[in-house]
Amino acid sequence: MSIKIDRDSCIGCLKCKSVCPGSLIYQDDQGKAYIKYENDCWGCTACVKECPNGSIKYYLGADxxxxxxxxxxxKNRDKLKWHLVNGDNVETTIITNRKESNRY
Ligand code: SF4
Ligand code: SF4
Structure with a gap:
């Protein structure tokens, strides 16, 4: 499991960097975010949820x-939309309440 950041749509706000608990995200010399230690990502999805542009893809493990x-x-003010895209490019969307998104 790891993330991939789309350089083209990244606006360099660094919100992803500020929430990564492992300090794995850095900024390149063009102001774009990138993940430096991919193998250390444990898939908490904090950066995925925080990105205002949907620029971060979270790749699902085989399991x-x-x-x-x-x-x-x-996302909008109240809702998070989780877009799940399978290997055949078919997308399913799950909507959750942002205020409850960290509940287990
Ligand atoms: S998924 Fe979590 S651990 Fe991985 S880069 Fe994003 S914030 Fe960091
Ligand atoms: S939160 Fe999204 S737009 Fe902002 S720096 Fe990170 S990847 Fe780029």
């Missing part, structure tokens, strides 16, 4: 998807 499947998040 919960694999085959190139991933998720990304878009």
């Amino acid at each position: 919960i998807g694999g085959n190139g499947s991933y998720l990304y998040v878009s």
